[in-house]
Amino acid sequence: MTSDNSIGNHIQVVLIDDDAHLRQALSQTLDLAGLKVLSLGDANGLATRIPHDWPGVLVSDIRMPGLDGLQLLQQLHEQDAELPVLLITGHGDVPLAVQAMRAGAYDFLEKPFANDTLLDSVRRALAVRQLVLDNRSLRLALADRQELAGRLIGQSPAMRRLHEQIGALAGINSDVLILGETGTGKEVVARALHDLSSRRNGPFVAINAGALAESVVESELFGHEPGAFTGASRRRIGKFEFANGGTLFLDEIESMSLEVQVKLLRLLQERVVERLGGNQSIALDIRVIAATKEDLRQAADQGRFRADLYYRLNVAPLRIPPLRERGEDPLLLFQHFAMGASSRHGLPTRELPAGQRAMLLRHAWPGNVRELQNAAERFALGLDLELEPGQEGLTDSAALSGNLGVQVEAFERALIAAELDHPHNSLRSLAEALGIPRKTLHDKLRKHGLSFTPVGGSSPEDLD
Known part of the structure; x- marks a missing residue:
């Protein structure tokens, strides 16, 4: 973890030299070359200000009061052994500089040196640094994909799409709505989103709204102050507050009462929570991942779910295929x-x-x-x-005793029958879902004794 005054990523070069005149001259040279420079008179406390993946380089004198260049090099490489450090040396310090090179310094410049020599070394170091960071990013992305493949096993096109969607959503802070039938692995997906995100070191708090009694759901989610209701003798930190800095997974969100939905909507919009019986608004830094097995749009149309909450949650929907x-x-x-x-x-x-x-x-x-x-x-x-x-038809054991042709016929009928259970407004739509021509589908429906009824009734165009 870096300190509050850490070096920002916009800084490309940190220059340390106790000679104010030389420091000013070198800073001007780097600045005129279009490089963002931070110049310092000493290196004390500098190592704690450098983030691990900072994309810049350091240029430091060796002999300085307090922390010298070699000590700074050691401190920095304890945190990141691939951070480029260029050392400035006097004529008598060349053996010391050679020792530093063996210890991992990127380069050393013997005084006096030309401006072009400094610029050339800094630019090469920046290019090397960027290559190191790109390789780290690729390794991390590969590790994330391998980890995801180990959690969500599958090679079907539907699962490959799900992996891609999780990879895209994990890196952003947007709330997510997971849609999936019972048993599809909604919590597994939610935890993958958390573990592959920048919040991975924060808490992951999972709560099933459908398993909570109506009398305790608000206290569980939002917490309460002493005396908020009968039996509330102590302050309780709610799940949202407990998840601060991390992710809260709220499963079966469709089971929440309309009253609780109002409070959840305010929390999502304002990122604050108030404990029951309290007046203080507590700021939250959380990502909310909600999950449902129902069609929330339909529930909203029926008045069982707030439409404004549905639209607030539906910014980044993620469907898990059955x-x-x-x-x-x-x-x-x-x-x-x-x-x-x-x-x-x-x-x-x-x-x-x-x-x-x-x-x-x-x-x-x-x-x-x-x-x-x-x-x-x-x-x-x-x-x-x-x-x-x-x-x-999907578990017809009689088909198992037949030959390969019989089993293939049974499998084909089962797939078509399964797709018929999904709503389609035309035969063309059903054929596209199965990946076959419409005429072929028409023949197979007759062959297997299956009938198709489009959503909203039928017409000759729908059935032909």
């Missing part, structure tokens, strides 16, 4: 969870038969990843793979 839309991801997830369970219980890893792999792909997974994880746990323990009934 498992039935994730192609072959169920197989990857099942293997991952089964291997983890086998390892925890000290059991050998079981091979999943081909017929059961097909069954995993046909299943609708109404409980999504949570349901799949439970199924993998049972399988790892040696129990039969029994799936809860999902959408009609």
